[in-house]
Amino acid sequence: MMEQGKIGGVQLCMVMYPTIIATAILSLPSMAAEYAGRDMWITPIWAFIAGAASLLIAIQLNKMYPKATVIEYCESILGKVMGKALGFLYLFFYIHVSSLILKEYGNFIIGNFFIKTPMIVIVASFALLCAYTARGGIEVVARTASLVTPFAFILLMSVLILVTPELTPTNMLPMFEHGLMPSIRGSLSIHSWYSEFFIIAFLLPYMHNRDEGMKAGFFTLLAVMITLILVNLGALLLMGEETAHYIYPLIGVARTISVAGFFQHLESLIMVLWVAGTFVKLSMFLYACTLGASQWCGLPRYRIMALPVGLLVVILSQWGQPRLQELDHFFNTAVPYYLLTMQVVVPFLLLLAALMRRAAK
Amino acid sequence: MRVRPMLLKAGGVFVLLVLASCTLSGCWDRIEVNDLATITAVGIDQYSDNLIELSLQIYTPPQGSSISMQGGGSKGSSSQNQSTVISATGINFADAVSKVQEKVPRLLFWGQNEVFVFSHSAAKQDIAGHMDYILRVPQIRGSALVFVSRTKAKDVLALTPQLRSSSADVLEEVSNLKIGLAMSAGNFNIMLSSSKGTAIMPSIEIMPAPEGQPQKRYPAITGCAVFKDSKLAGYIDDNITRGVMWFRNEIDMATATIVTEDQGGIISARLNRGRTRLKPRISNGIWEMTVGIDTREILVQNTSNTDVAELKGTRIVEEGLKQEIEKRMNRTLQIVQKKFEADVFGFAEAFHRKYPKIWNKEKGNWEEIFPHVQVKYDIKTVIVNPGKRTVPTNRMEGEKG
Incomplete structure (x- = not known):
């Protein structure tokens, strides 16, 4: 086996929590508000379905192939040729998603803070760091996450707590004004974010205790849901339906904080927590890409793949026009279906095929 | 020969440190x-x-x-x-x-x-x-x-x-x-x-x-x-603005002064805590808004004969304050609702919350509806204490109110 490291249940939570949350807290409130309006805070609850589905599928597949990652069991299930093809698809998918994360990261940092810095500097230095972490293997990823995640969590919560004096709870009313549909429609993007839970398939084979994986996974899902509800509520109660008109509502939330007239201008906190969260997220994704690529090629070790994969992700993230509008358009139209297909539908079919194969035996 | 690899390693670390320090000089666009x-x-x-x-x-x-700091601070x-x-x-x-x-x-x-x-x-x-x-x-x-x-x-x-x-x-x-x-x-x-x-x-x-x-x-x-x-x-x-703030539940500091004619004097009370609630009602096509106000006041000046230390006198003052607030709000309505026809009170939101269905049908006509919304008041004023004193300072020893 290529990966010698082992992780525990708590470490799994520490990795998975920011892997979902990091990019979600920034732009999701706005996307949810666009369709759901005042019901936007309900959208993370609907999305529980997608999260639980991808989580359960990953766990079931792991039960059947306890020592293998997606790339490996694709082959066991579908045979050599089909398996390699699907494995390649997954590899491409994770590299592409990593590049999207990187692109979003670059856009956010440049759009709000480092306006004149060239995108490539910000993106490449960050990717280098994450690739280096990924090169260290699962234990390094998990340990840096254990270091960074509690810190980011505390920052996020303190922002939400400090802003409470400015909130208007009545902004939530009336609930379900136009029935359930707007909130369900608004949850589409969040569904796709939650489906990223499928990346747990790269972690489960390396758990100390596989029963913990299930528990830790669902605990993280719950934590993610509650966090997203709180973030959405913060934006909604502060700005009402105006939330939909801001690209990064959370920045506005942080900017409103003013405690005792001097404890203010806290938007840098958002940047810190976002960079910290995205660091864990991208490290995890790059680790998945690195490990996946080496498994797909049948290499004896994966460390050598980390930097090339990182380079590929950086280059991919620079493709296309440097327009935020373009990225937003992609996120609003194609991404939900793209992510849900690759992380819920295809895994589900894989699971079915595996079950049939077992039944045939 | 273990010295060479160690030297190499140390050299590598040194080069890395030097390279890293280049990036530490600050951001690109600082x-x-x-x-x-x-x-x-x-x-x-x-x-x-x-x-x-x-x-x-x-x-x-x-x-x-820097010069003034050395010179002990110049006043200029x-x-x-x-x-x-x-x-x-x-x-x-x-x-x-x-x-x-x-x-x-x-x-x-x-x-x-x-x-x-x-x-x-x-x-x-x-x-x-x-x-x-x-x-x-x-x-x-x-x-x-x-x-x-x-x-x-x-x-x-x-x-x-x-x-x-x-x-x-x-x-x-x-x-x-x-x-x-x-x-x-x-x-x-x-x-x-x-x-x-x-x-x-x-x-x-x-x-x-x-x-x-x-x-x-x-x-x-x-x-x-x-x-x-x-x-x-x-x-x-300013007065009307404060009326608007009452409607919007934004009032924080206020001193109300009432002239009690039958008691012969002036009484002032300062708002300690105030809260406004809008309670909308639509019945038979009539849009109605009840403005519920709850205030806690502290007496700050009393030059009248009212004995503010007694419950009876306090009730009289509370009633007077209530009318004072209502008068102010009515004046506010006259100007903002009738003259400007501008809904700055948040009435629209209140109706929207309570009657989402009717609201979605009628929201296009809100401009016409708003000037005719009937406003009622439900004001409660409570004077929580008479300040530091009981009787007015002009009351002589032994005199009975």
């Missing part, structure tokens, strides 16, 4: 503090029909501060004007900003700006356009306060008031006291967009100078400006 022009307030005037004049109040650090520098006003014209906000930048030898820095002052005509012409720039550019803070000035905004910025270092500081601190209305750019925009262009913004005037110091004139909040269809429609005075 700018030294003394290359920045810190904006403390922004004024927008209408220069001509299609030109605006943008004035920036820029903080100027005292010159030669503290009274010196600490800010300058620079202005330029342009066809819109963004254009004017770029023109000001041409005149300033430092880079404009928006991070500390807490005040926007719109002149009467600028607010009348294109408030939505200005708000767009303010809320779109990432460097500008949406939590900055907004004001309408009845005089030229540039003049307001140029004031050098007493007690505070700049006119921006005065406006910011007065707003923090929450005596009058305080409105941030972000909240103003939320109000504007959620009620189709109806909103309020505190208005300011320049107060005359204290005697003997003609240069010490200062700005003060004297009421507020009412916007309809995103255009300045008119002003309401």
